[in-house]
Amino acid sequence: MSQHPHFLKSFDAALQVLRQNFQQMGNMTAENCVLATSAYLAHDEARALEAINHDLDIDETFEQLRSDCFDVLLRFQPVAKDLRLVMGIEHAVGNLERAGDHAKTIARHVIATPRQMLAPEDRIRLDEMAALVARTLGKSVIAMTDHSTEAAKQVLAADLRVDAYRDAVFDATIVDLQRNAAQARDHIGRILVAVALERIGDHATNIAEEVLFVSRGVAPGATRTGSGIG
Structure with a gap:
């Protein structure tokens, strides 16, 4: 028996609101990632405090979106792909909130430590890494809101590039520690x-895996391969 048209229209409207608010939260989180990293690179405490305050907005949006997801589940009791979509958004919202916490960690490091000495190549590497992570997080959000498995695969592939940046920072830091152990605090800050x-970037990947779960019914965590493409 088909559902009442008004019922379907109300569910579609509620789902559209979820998508819009999720995209807004994703944009806020990606922007705060860049803001926190720029604060670190410039040792700008005012900018770092701004990033910390923005995280409060991200947390508030997280609580509201999580509540809205549960409300949609209770009111409309969706099934099959519609159920997976609401569950996927609810899980993805948690990943955005945790991604925001990592950006806040970077901002707090600025306030907790004196200005650190960074070589030009270190600044470039971290700046590029932050930009890539922000783009990847933004693409994962688009993948969820647009039901795009192709965008999700691009996120999974980009995770390898993010890991490569991390490894490059680690390798450079080990060399610097061997050359100048007196500046160990600065070097460890880079690693942090x-x-x-x-x-x-990992949380962006988790969101991409949720997209594949929504689309294919494949459980998140079972979609990644060595090539980064599920």
Whole structure:
């Protein structure tokens, strides 16, 4: 027996609101990733505080979106792909919130430590890494809102590039520690930022896996391969 047209229209409207708010949260999180990293590179405490304050907005949006997802599940009791979509958004929202926490960690590091000495190549590497992570996170959000498995695959592939940036930071830091152990604090700070950015990239990958779950019914975590393309 088919469902009442008004019922379907109400569900579609609620789902559209979820998508819009999810995309807004994704944009906020990606922008805060770049803001926090730029604060680190410039050792700008005012910018770092701005990133920390923005994380409060991300957390508030997370709580509201999570509540809205549960409300849609209870009111409309969707099934099959519609159920997977609402569940996928709810899980993806959690990944955005945790990605925001890693950006906040970078910002807090700026405030907690004195200005650090960074070589030009280190600045370029971290700046490029932050930009890539932000783009990847943004693409994962688009993949979810547009039901795009192709965009999801691009996110999975980009994760290899994010890991390569992290490895490059680690390798350079080991060399610098051997040459100048007196600046160990500065070198470790670089690693902290690289790890935080890499984990933000991991959350983008988790969202991409949720997209494949919504589209194919394949459980997240079972979609990644060595090539980064599920």
